[in-house]
Amino acid sequence: xxxxxxxxxxxxxxxxxxPQVEQFGIALKCCGAALAGGVSNERVDARVVVCPxxxxxxxxxxxxxxxxxxxxxxxxxxxxxxxxxxADSLALCPVVQPGDPHETGNVAVFGQDRxxxxxxxxxxxxxxxxxxxxxxxxxxxxxxxxxxxxxELINTAGDACVGGxxxxxxxxxxxxxxxxxxxMLDERRLAVGADAVATLAIGWYAERERAERAAGTLAxxxxxxxxxxxxxxxxxxxxxxxxxxxxxxxxxxxxxxxFRRETGEGLGSFxxxxxxxxxAYLLEDDVMSVGEIAAxxxxxxxxxxxxxxxxxxxxxxxxxxxxxxxxRAAT
Numbered sequence: 001x002x003x004x005x006x007x008x009x010x011x012x013x014x015x016x017x018x019p020q021v022e023q024f025g026i027a028l029k030c031c032g033a034a035l036a037g038g039v040s041n042e043r044v045d046a047r048v049v050v051c052p053x054x055x056x057x058x059x060x061x062x063x064x065x066x067x068x069x070x071x072x073x074x075x076x077x078x079x080x081x082x083x084x085x086x087a088d089s090l091a092l093c094p095v096v097q098p099g100d101p102h103e104t105g106n107v108a109v110f111g112q113d114r115x116x117x118x119x120x121x122x123x124x125x126x127x128x129x130x131x132x133x134x135x136x137x138x139x140x141x142x143x144x145x146x147x148x149x150x151x152e153l154i155n156t157a158g159d160a161c162v163g164g165x166x167x168x169x170x171x172x173x174x175x176x177x178x179x180x181x182x183x184m185l186d187e188r189r190l191a192v193g194a195d196a197v198a199t200l201a202i203g204w205y206a207e208r209e210r211a212e213r214a215a216g217t218l219a220x221x222x223x224x225x226x227x228x229x230x231x232x233x234x235x236x237x238x239x240x241x242x243x244x245x246x247x248x249x250x251x252x253x254x255x256x257x258x259f260r261r262e263t264g265e266g267l268g269s270f271x272x273x274x275x276x277x278x279x280a281y282l283l284e285d286d287v288m289s290v291g292e293i294a295a296x297x298x299x300x301x302x303x304x305x306x307x308x309x310x311x312x313x314x315x316x317x318x319x320x321x322x323x324x325x326x327x328r329a330a331t
Contacts, residue, residue, distance in 0.1 A: 013052065013055070013057070013058045013077070013133070013135070015075040015076070015077050016050075016058055016060050016075075016077060016131075016133055017035070017048065017050045017058070017060055018075075019072075019073055019074055019075055020046075020048060020062065021037065021048060023070075023072060023073065024039055024043070024044055024046050024064075025039050025041065026038060026039045026046060026048055027039070028048070028050075031049075031184060032184065032186070033051065033052055033186075033187050034049060034050060034051040034052070034184060035048075035049070035050045036048065036049045036050070036178075036184075042067060042068060043066070043067055043068045043070055044064055044065060044066055044067055044068075044070075045064070045065040045067070046062065046063070046064040046065070047062065047063050047064075047179055048060070048061070048062045049061050049062075049177055049178060049179055049184075051176070051184075051185070051187075051190055052187070053132075053134070053138065053187075053190065053191055053194050054187070054191070055137075056134070056135045056137040056138040056140075057079070057132065057133055057134045057135050057138045057194065058132075058133055059130065059131070059132050059176050059177065059190060059194065060129075060130075060131050060133065061129065061130040061131070061176070061177035061179045061180065062127065062128070062129060062179070063128050063179050063180075064121075064126075064127040064128070065125075065126060065127075066121045066122060066123055066124065066125045066126075066127060067123060068123050069120060069121070069122055069123050069285045069286070069287050070120070070121050070287065071118055071119075071120055071121075071287045071288065072118060072119060072120070072121045073116070073117075073118045074115075074116070074117055074118070074119070075114075075115070075116050076112045076113060076114060076115040076116075076117075077112065077114060077133065077135065078112065078113055078114055078135070078136060078154070079111070079112060079133050079134050079135045079136060079138075079154060080109075080110075080111050080112075080133070080134045080150055080153050080154045080198075080201075081108075081109075081110055081111075081112055081131055081132070081133045081134075082107070082108075082109050082131070082132050082134075082169065082173070082197050082198070082201045083107065083108050083129055083130065083131040083132075083173070084104075084105055084106065084107050084129065084130050084169065084170045084173040084174065085104075085106045085107075085108060085128065085129045085131075086103065086104050086106070086126045086127065086128040086129065087101040087102065087103055087104070087106060087126075088122075088125040088126050088127055089106075089126075089127050089128060089129045090106040090108065090160070091281060092119055093108050093110070094110055094112060094158060094232050094233050095108045095110050095158045095159055095160055095232060096158065096159065096160070096228055096232060096274075097160070097277070098160045098162055101160075104128065105166070105167075105170045106160060106166075107160065107161040107166040107169045107170055107173075108159070108160050108161065109153070109159060109161055109201045109204070109205065110158040110159070110229075111153055111154035111155055111156065111158065111229065112154075112233065113233055115233070117236070117296070118288075118296075119282065119288075119296075120282065120285050120287035120288060122284065122285050123285075128180075130173040130174060130176060130177045130179075130180055131173075132173065132176070132194050132197050132198075134150070134194070134198060136151065136154060138198075139151060149202050149205060149206050150198065150202055153201075153202065153205055155226070155229075156222065156225050156226045156229050158225070158228060158229035158232050158233065159225070161201070161204060164204040164207070164208075165200045165201075165203070165204050168200055169197065169200050169201065172193060172196055172197050172200065173197060175193060176190060176193045176194070176197075208221075209221075209222075217262070220258045220261060220262055221262060223248065223250060223254075223255065223258050223259075224258055224259050224262040224263060226248055227244055227248060227255060227259060227267060228270070230244055230247060230248070231244070231270065231271055231274055232274065235274065235275060235278060235296070235297055235298055236295060236296050236297065236298050237298060238298070239271050239298055241255070241256065241267060241268060244267070255267065256268075272308070272312065273312075275297040275298060275308075276297075276308070276309060276312045276313065278296070278297050279293055279294075279296075279297045279305070279309060279317065280313065280320065282296060282297075283317055283320050283321045283324065284321070284324045284325075284328075285325070286321065286325070290302055290305070290306070290317050290318060290321075293305070293317070294306075305317070
């Protein structure tokens with residue numbers, strides 16, 4: 001059930017929607033070039049629409065209400081993703097989290113690698129999103145500075161869009177999905193809309209770089225963005241300062257100095273903080289064991305994770321989980 005294929009989709013694009021429909025048991029049907037379906041059961045109320053952008057991308061939208069804690073498996077593809085998300089979906093997005101997410105309309109622009117990961121979807125959470133994913137081949141047919149900037153974004157971006165065109169991007173993205181007030185567009189109009197999304201997202205990134213160039217901080221800002229992107233995308237791997245510097249082709253000394261100047265925080269502290277924030281989130285239900293959470297945030301041994309968590313939070317992972325679950329049961 002759910003494994004409905006469409007010849008308009010490449011295998012890379014199928015990785016964006018098949019995990020969702022298979023795990024939720026959604027029966028997809030062809031609606032022109034698109035696929036659409038939904039399900040309502042004891043676990044979820046869910047609707048999904050997937051529209052191809054030729055074979056070089058897709059618009060994937062979903063409205064999902066989680067009724068019971070479940071474990072979700074996800075696959076990613078190499079490409080550039082522009083999304084508008086509910087707060088619960090943003091929390092699972094591979095970007096540095098903003099301090100004050102909105103209930104809806106959070107826009108994120110991020111490059112992603114090929115990956116497989118699992119995480120819990122919490123009972124009561126609202127997993128709403130419209131995402132346009134551009135494979136690298138989308139930009140092969142497009143020339144100029146915008147295409148070059150897009151290829152750079154795939155490798156370095158991972159940010160919530162704040163103080164830029166987030167309202168315009170939110171409106172554009174919603175217009176591409178019938179689940180959020182838009183229409184079921186034909187392939188030509190969908191491509192026009194996707195191009196507008198890419199143009200706005202790339203323009204936001206380029207404008208930020210122009211301001212940094214004018215301030216004389218562009219090289220430093222680029223390096224720090226790349227470091228943050230690497231950390232968020234590979235949280236379950238070795239993230240020693242030497243490994244990050246090696247992957248970014250820069251000396252450890254230069255990287256650490258640039259990171260502190262740009263953010264006011266040490267790179268090592270940033271890695272530990274992001275790991276502990278993700279661990280605390282994963283501990284807020286009992287879908288994953290402490291050992292699985294330790295591995296998900298880059299610790300080979302659960303004992304090492306427990307020591308690090310206690311040092312950061314002031315209590316053991318087990319005690320944190322118990323306290324959160326008891327507080328939730330009391331409300």
